Amino acid sequence: MTFTSLSERLENYYFSIKRNRWHWLFQLGCRILLAYAFIVAGMVKILGERFASGLSVIHPMGSYLEALHHTGYYYTFIGVAQVLAAILLLFPRTVLMGALVYLPIIVNIWVLSYAVRFVGSYVTSPLMVLANLYILAWHYDKLKYILPFNRYSKEVSLPKLEKYDKKLPFLFFLGVVGMMVFTVLFSRFGHEVMPQNSLKSCNAQFENTANQTAGYEFCECVHTSGNPLDVCIETFENSKIKH
Incomplete structure (x- = not known):
């Protein structure tokens, strides 16, 4: 084609x-x-x-x-x-x-x-x-x-139709x-950890999980210490339990 x-x-x-x-x-x-x-x-x-x-x-x-x-x-x-x-x-x-x-x-x-x-x-x-x-x-x-096309059709724009096709797409x-x-x-x-909008909601994602301790530390890193997100994620990755 x-x-x-x-x-x-x-x-x-x-x-x-x-x-x-x-x-x-x-x-x-x-x-x-x-x-x-x-x-x-x-x-x-x-x-x-x-x-x-x-x-x-x-x-x-x-x-x-x-x-x-x-x-x-x-x-x-x-x-x-x-x-x-x-x-x-x-x-x-x-x-x-x-x-x-x-x-x-x-x-x-x-x-x-x-x-x-x-x-x-x-x-x-x-x-x-x-x-x-x-x-x-x-x-x-x-x-x-x-747009960088080599070929154009003659229509500049389509006029408003008096009657539309009502078939459901x-x-x-x-x-x-x-x-x-x-x-x-x-x-x-999509992500193993999310900073969420508060310390409480951040901690909630780790409750009763294998990485609860590492998760709580991640949340403290973000919401209490105020460290950059990349630093907190790296700390979590180093502290979590490896499967």
Whole structure:
């Protein structure tokens, strides 16, 4: 199969998706949920409040947010960017621009959440990235003109349809549910240790386990001593019972 024929088949599949009401409702739901999340998070920063203020300043994510809170107008700038991206997502004429602004911000949050194993956004941030990518894919008919493709079709954008195909894309929604389940399971079982948001919740994951002592030491390392997460993980790995 040549690249051209594959491109044509993918484009035809894309056009079939654009004609489906269920896909239209899904992208609309993604836009609303993403916009809501960034309006809430952005307004906290614009009002000068520390995000996740209940998180200890010696927690890996808490120390980052505390330092970020003291960056002055940079902190406000992030909030403005989040609210701007959210507002752009809500209007059909500006949704593509909103998704493009949204993407680097949410990818940064996702990588940060995974780097410090922050349970507060460990599940939501990757799902938000996927939702944002879906919105970008929904606007492929416009976006493709800035992509490095050698061949373009004549359509610039598809007009709004008067009548949509109402066939339920069962496999697509099954994939969406599967991805959500995988993300939740990975957040639960993807790492042997998680710092959690408090000493109590951190200790709870080690209760009545073979590595209870090493686990409690890990939690003390994070929540009491305030050591870097990498150091605490290394200490745990050296102290736990090897199977």
